[in-house]
Amino acid sequence: MQLFFASTSPFARKVRIVAHELGLWERITMVEIDPWTDGRLRAMNPLAKVPTLVRDGGEPLYDSAVICDYLDACAGRRLIPQDGERRWRALRLQALAADACAAAGRLFAGERRGEPEPARDRLARAVEATLDSLEGEPLAGDAPCLAEICAALLPGYCDFRWPDRDWRAGRPRLAAFTAAMAARASFQATRHRLAAGT
Numbered sequence: 001m002q003l004f005f006a007s008t009s010p011f012a013r014k015v016r017i018v019a020h021e022l023g024l025w026e027r028i029t030m031v032e033i034d035p036w037t038d039g040r041l042r043a044m045n046p047l048a049k050v051p052t053l054v055r056d057g058g059e060p061l062y063d064s065a066v067i068c069d070y071l072d073a074c075a076g077r078r079l080i081p082q083d084g085e086r087r088w089r090a091l092r093l094q095a096l097a098a099d100a101c102a103a104a105g106r107l108f109a110g111e112r113r114g115e116p117e118p119a120r121d122r123l124a125r126a127v128e129a130t131l132d133s134l135e136g137e138p139l140a141g142d143a144p145c146l147a148e149i150c151a152a153l154l155p156g157y158c159d160f161r162w163p164d165r166d167w168r169a170g171r172p173r174l175a176a177f178t179a180a181m182a183a184r185a186s187f188q189a190t191r192h193r194l195a196a197g198t
């Protein structure tokens with residue numbers, strides 16, 4: 001299998017963390033690309049987005065939630081609870097993290113372009129409210145499932161994009177949880193970084 005990813009993408013990071021936690025890391029060739037300029041991607045994914053997973057003898061898979069589901073099935077269903085409240089919680093936190101990370105990415109891009117404040121305000125409020133909501137979640141950094149992995153994505157992305165902004169102030173539980181998750185090998189191996197030339 002080949003996973004096309006960008007090291008700046010929280011969606012790709014989620015998939016890579018899941019692959020690592022499931023013990024599938026060695027079975028996947030990680031191909032780092034720039035989704036905006038790499039012409040190979042659109043032939044596999046009409047949206048030309050990362051992450052995209054190319055399987056041996058199967059259709060390519062895209063959208064991080066679909067890829068995580070596929071990897072979890074490959075590994076015998078270990079990270080995504082299959083029934084009960086735990087399942088809905090994991091899927092809810094996955095959806096929350098996805099849209100909040102998308103808002104954070106748009107906010108970062110808008111700041112760089114110097115977009116006016118009102119255009120950015122709704123995005124900033126989505127990011128802040130999501131961090132507040134995560135502070136209220138019962139999260140533990142040991143034995144994580146998809147819920148905990150997803151809950152740690154936005155804090156990690158904020159640290160990457162805005163290292164000078166203190167999202168931890170007033171959110172001690174989320175800060176402790178994020179530190180515990182950041183120490184895991186899967187999070188260490190997938191830390192966000194700027195690709196060369198960006």
Ligand SMILES: N[C@@H](CCC(=O)N[C@@H](CS)C(=O)NCC(=O)O)C(=O)O
Pocket residue numbers: 006008009010011012035036047048049050051062063064065098105
């Ligand atoms: N819903 C998708 C979102 C993926 C996504 O937006 N990826 C961004 C990078 S963070 C991308 O590839 N952008 C390139 C583009 O929009 O052309 C998922 O969960 O995989």
